[in-house]
Amino acid sequence: MANVQNLDPTASPLDYYGWELRRHREAAGLKxxxxxxxxxxxxxxxxxxxxxxxxxxxxxSERVDAALGTDGLFSRLVGLVLRSQLPSWFQPYAAMEAKATYISTYQAQLVYGLLQTEEYARAVLAxxxxxDLDGLVAASLERQRILEREQPPLACVVVDEATLLRPIGGRDVMRRQLARxxxxxxxxWMHIQVLPNSAGEHASLAGSFNLLRFDDDPDIVYTEDVISGHMTASPEIVREAALRYAHLQAAALSVEESAALIARVMEERYGDRSQPEERTVA
Structure with a gap:
């Protein structure tokens, strides 16, 4: 086992956390x-x-703070630690997402990360x-804390109907995800619409994208490919993305119709637990 006294607390947030935990524990005279x-x-x-x-x-971290009387030190540090566990290419986007006042997202394959249950996130990330799957799941859930603020970002989410039908994690996991x-x-502050399969061709057949807006910074468009993410504040691309998003919203079901469809899929596709689950692996 590595000797924590040999760790460099400046090497990473995780190293600093471990170093501080050891220091405060020993100062309290505890093994x-x-x-x-x-x-x-x-x-x-x-x-x-x-x-x-x-x-x-x-x-x-909250329990350590209470036990050691560290005035929220570890509760503050853990946010930095968990963010550092996200893929390096994703960390800049996560930082900007945390600052956004308005989020528009179209999701063609998966439920938007901020709305995922822990089980669903684990199945996706696996x-x-x-x-370190556990660390990555914890980091993903930490990202969702922006929705717990007194004034969370306003969020408009358009999800493709295929997202509801794809049984990520199995039937029970999907039922709980749709309930979420x-x-x-x-x-x-949350506006969820479903783009139905009946819409046919639409404005974002190329895939998912996010549009972030800020109080004091330029708007940003974020997209992902197989191995990395891409952010741009190019005014031309931002305008094009905003136009495409407007077309997606117009083609999607209303909020009320979307909720009804989600509820129907949840009951009809994932509600019958009398049959054993059949899982296939690509």
Whole structure:
């Protein structure tokens, strides 16, 4: 096991977190097992986090703050730690998304990341065979915290009907994911529409894209390919994306019709649990 005293706290947010956890634990005169008993985890987990073998969660950090009286230090640090676990190419977008006051997104394949359940996110992220799936899932869920603000960004989401029909994670996972979407339809700052298959050809057959707007910064368009993401503030591209998004919204079902379709798919496609699930792997 790596000696945490040899870690460079400036190497990464995760190294700094582990270094600070060890320093504050020892200052409190506690062994790893003793701290683990206080915050209801194993001493081994404490050691793994101190040596950067495990990524801390927000819940863990809040319990450490309460146990060690660190005035929210670890609750603040964990946000930086989790963001650093996102793919390096995605981190700039996540930082801009966290600053946005208005988000417009069209999703052709998957539920938008900010709206994913933990189970759905895990199934999606597992397809990339990451080295630390737990850490990546925790980072993905941390990204959703912007929706918990007193004034969250206004969000318009257009999802392709195919997204509702693709059984990511299996039937039960999809049922809970669609139920989550229905919960969001009741939020005044969230506007969810479904682009039905009957729409045929549409303004974004090329794929998904996000449009971010800010109070003081230029608008940004974000797209992804197989291995990376791309952001641009080019006025011409932003205008084209805004026009295409307007066409998508016009072709999509109304908010009320979309909620009804989501509910119907949830019950008719994923509601019958009497039959065993059939999973296929590409």
């Amino acid at each position: 790893q097992g003793q701290l683990g008993e206080i915050i209801f985890c194993t001493g081994s987990l404490i050691g793994q986090i101190e040596t950067t073998k495990k990524v801390p969660t927000r819940d863990f 397809t990339g065979a990451p080295d 979407l229905l919960e969001f339809t009741r939020h005044r």
